[in-house]
Amino acid sequence: xxxxxxxxxxxxxxxxxxxxxxxxxxxxxxxxxxxxxxxxxxxxxxxxxxxxxxxxxxxxxxxxxxxxxxxxxxxxxxxxxxxxxxxxxxxxxxxxxxxxxxxxxxxxxxxxxxxxxxxxxxxxxxxxxxxxxxxxxxxxxxxxxxxxxxxxxxxxxxxxxxxxxxxxxxxxxxxxxxxxxxxxxxxxxxxxxxxxxxxxxxxxxxxxxxxxxxxxxxxxxxxxxxxxxxxxxxxxxxxxxxxxxxxxxxx
Numbered sequence: 001x002x003x004x005x006x007x008x009x010x011x012x013x014x015x016x017x018x019x020x021x022x023x024x025x026x027x028x029x030x031x032x033x034x035x036x037x038x039x040x041x042x043x044x045x046x047x048x049x050x051x052x053x054x055x056x057x058x059x060x061x062x063x064x065x066x067x068x069x070x071x072x073x074x075x076x077x078x079x080x081x082x083x084x085x086x087x088x089x090x091x092x093x094x095x096x097x098x099x100x101x102x103x104x105x106x107x108x109x110x111x112x113x114x115x116x117x118x119x120x121x122x123x124x125x126x127x128x129x130x131x132x133x134x135x136x137x138x139x140x141x142x143x144x145x146x147x148x149x150x151x152x153x154x155x156x157x158x159x160x161x162x163x164x165x166x167x168x169x170x171x172x173x174x175x176x177x178x179x180x181x182x183x184x185x186x187x188x189x190x191x192x193x194x195x196x197x198x199x200x201x202x203x204x205x206x207x208x209x210x211x212x213x214x215x216x217x218x219x220x221x222x223x224x225x226x227x228x229x230x231x232x233x234x235x236x237x238x239x240x241x242x243x244x245x246x247x248x249x250x251x
Contacts, residue, residue, distance in 0.1 A: 132217025
């Protein structure tokens with residue numbers, strides 16, 4: 001055996017020792033015999049769906065279907081069945097959406113606004129188009145976390161909003177002590193809520209809840225989506241006269 005071959009084997013053994021650590025052992029060094037202990041696979045198979053374009057209800061439905069597949073195949077290989085079931089579920093979502101006619105978000109919002117006049121008062125911004133996606137801001141004056149919950153509940157009773165891809169929000173409340181209570185939620189659009197909260201902090205607005213609804217149109221916008229989210233938030237803040245419209249010079 002050449003020195004070069006021995007050196008390569010030694011490097012590989014060292015790599016295996018580093019990778020498998022306590023599971024790697026030397027059985028007979030003279031005969032170059034090694035062992036890697038493989039633990040019994042007693043843990044349940046796990047899956048994670050990464051599909052930010054799915055609506056919350058669709059993601060829950062897909063997860064439920066995959067869990068059912070696992071329960072029907074306990075102790076058996078399941079990945080192929082998962083993939084096929086996910087393909088089937090996603091196709092059913094596409095078929096359902098293709099049958100639905102597109103509606104103007106602001107029009108349905110206006111109709112629902114009259115239906116919910118007795119509940120928490122909301123301000124609905126103008127929808128902003130970006131590619132095939134639509135963004136729309138909503139705003140409520142809030143003075144407690146209970147107000148936030150009630151405002152969100154009122155907003156999500158609007159079917160078009162509840163069925164949107166994402167409803168991210170942020171709020172800031174100034175307490176009697178002068179301290180600020182704030183929080184945010186991405187609703188699956190990673191970092192969107194925290195960026196909206198940062199916008200509220202920069203603008204120094206308090207006692208306000210801002211929600212931005214996004215309807216995904218099938219085209220990924222990349223990082224540009226955060227600009228559209230902030231634009232929708234700023235637009236509804238201006239409309240509600242919470243900040244000055246620099247173009248008009250009025251509040």
